Structures are given as C-alpha cells and as structure tokens.
Amino acid sequence: MAGVYIVFAKTDQTAGHRGISAFIVDAAAPGFQVSRLEAKMGIKGSTTGELYFTDMRVPAENLLGEEGEGFKIAMRVLDHSRPGIGAQALGLAQGATDYALEYAKTRETMGRPIAQHQMIAGMLADMETKCEAARGLLYKVGLMIDEGAPAADLTKFSAMSKLFCSDVAMEVTTDAVQILGGYGYVKEYPVERMMRDAKITQIYEGTNQIQRLVIAREMLREQRVFLLAGVS
Numbered sequence: 001m002a003g004v005y006i007v008f009a010k011t012d013q014t015a016g017h018r019g020i021s022a023f024i025v026d027a028a029a030p031g032f033q034v035s036r037l038e039a040k041m042g043i044k045g046s047t048t049g050e051l052y053f054t055d056m057r058v059p060a061e062n063l064l065g066e067e068g069e070g071f072k073i074a075m076r077v078l079d080h081s082r083p084g085i086g087a088q089a090l091g092l093a094q095g096a097t098d099y100a101l102e103y104a105k106t107r108e109t110m111g112r113p114i115a116q117h118q119m120i121a122g123m124l125a126d127m128e129t130k131c132e133a134a135r136g137l138l139y140k141v142g143l144m145i146d147e148g149a150p151a152a153d154l155t156k157f158s159a160m161s162k163l164f165c166s167d168v169a170m171e172v173t174t175d176a177v178q179i180l181g182g183y184g185y186v187k188e189y190p191v192e193r194m195m196r197d198a199k200i201t202q203i204y205e206g207t208n209q210i211q212r213l214v215i216a217r218e219m220l221r222e223q224r225v226f227l228l229a230g231v232s
C-alpha cells in the first residue's frame with residue numbers, strides 16, 4: 001500500500017546493533033517488491049507484507065540519519081509510537097466494554113437482564129476500572145511528550161503505557177466475548193473481532209515481554225536508596 005518505506009538494514013555485519021542503518025526506500029525503485037501479503041488473525045484493515053529486494057540500489061541521500069544510527073533512530077521512534085499502540089488497545093478495550101454493557105442490559109436469563117447477575121456485573125465493573133486505569137497512564141504519557149520529558153522517563157512510561165493498555169485490551173475483549181455468550185463467538189457481533197485485534201497489540205512495536213525488560217532496565221538505573229533510610 002505504501003509509496004515510501006523506512007527500511008532498517010545491516011550495513012556492517014560485524015558491528016552488532018551499531019551496524020544497522022535506516023533508509024528511505026521508494027516503492028517504485030527497481031528491484032523493490034512486496035512479494036506476499038500475510039493472512040492474519042486480526043487487524044485485517046491493515047496490510048502486512050514481506051518485502052523483497054533484488055539487486056536494489058538506494059541513493060546515498062536516502063540514508064536516514066548517519067550510517068550505523070539505525071538502531072538509535074528506531075529506539076527513539078518507539079518512545080513516541082508505543083503510546084499509539086496503547087491508544088489502539090484502549091480503544092478496543094473501551095469499545096468492547098461499551099458493547100458488552102449494552103448487551104448485558106438487554107439479554108435476559110433466569111428472569112432478569114444478565115447485567116443484574118452479580119458475576120456479570122462484577123466483570124463489567126472490572127472491565128470499566130481497567131479501561132480507566134489504562135487511560136490515566138496513557139494520558140500521562142501524552143502529557144509527558146507534550147512537556148518534553150527527559151528521554152529515560154519517556155522510554156519507561158511509553159513502554160508502561162503500551163504494556164498496560166494492551167494487556168487490558170486482551171483481558172477486557174476476552175471478557176466481552178464471555179458476556180455475549182455464544183453470540184460473542186460469532187462474527188455477526190463485533191467483540192470476537194475486537195478480541196482478535198487486541199492480540200496484536202501485545203506483540204508488535206516490541207512484545208510485552210520486551211516492554212517489561214525495557215521498564216525493568218530503566219528502573220535499575222534509578223536511585224531510590226532514600227526509601228531504605230531507617231531500615232536496618
């Protein structure tokens with residue numbers, strides 16, 4: 001679909017992550033091909049393809065930043081793009097909560113709307129609370145970006161927002177499917193799609209295992225020794 005791609009490639013095989021450079025690649029360049037579109041579990045409104053390069057030449061002026069800076073550029077971009085995945089996840093979670101709530105008010109079993117059965121009411125309360133907590137963290141990161149927060153803080157909070165919002169999305173959309181019962185599992189209702197779409201938010205832009213590594217790494221650099229004062 002895209003006319004321009006950012007391609008990260010090894011320009012020095014021996015230099016580890018310092019041997020990666022970023023290039024702006026025009027889709028019309030000779031030798032460039034999208035060889036296949038992937039069949040995916042969800043996010044079917046967005047195409048994901050395999051890129052193929054056959055003897056393709058990239059003009060020197062298409063180098064993004066300096067040679068060997070690709071990894072650094074990618075990491076800097078991630079600090080700003082991870083909250084975007086958090087927002088995608090939160091939208092799914094809130095949408096699933098809203099849908100499940102309306103459904104639970106109208107579907108009746110054992111003489112009353114299922115929303116009045118305590119186990120369903122409890123699930124709805126948890127879903128709403130998780131969404132609100134995720135929103136608080138996500139908006140905090142938005143404010144930090146607007147206010148130019150220090151890079152290390154942004155790295156940690158950006159990872160935290162992506163991690164929390166996407167885990168909430170997976171939990172909440174799964175609960176929404178449960179609340180709709182059999183209808184939750186059929187495509188006539190939107191919550192099964194929300195559940196499939198939620199899964200990718202735990203995977204791309206760095207898996208949630210990687211977010212946890214990033215958060216812990218930043219925590220280990222922080223000094224909180226004052227908290228130990230008075231503890232013998």
Ligand SMILES: Cc1cc2nc3c(=O)[nH]c(=O)nc-3n(C[C@H](O)[C@H](O)[C@H](O)COP(=O)(O)OP(=O)(O)OC[C@H]3O[C@@H](n4cnc5c(N)ncnc54)[C@H](O)[C@@H]3O)c2cc1C
Binds near residue numbers: 203
């Ligand atoms: C639909 C879709 C769109 C995508 N779009 C893009 C895109 O636009 N640009 C782009 O660059 N990439 C994109 N990706 C790639 C995506 O970012 C990666 O698939 C993702 O980061 C995971 O990397 P991987 O697949 O290599 O998994 P792996 O790194 O092989 O991980 C496999 C499993 O091992 C775990 N794991 C790996 N290392 C560790 C560790 N050190 N500690 C603990 N657990 C670990 C992972 O969390 C995961 O559970 C896309 C992927 C998909 C599916």
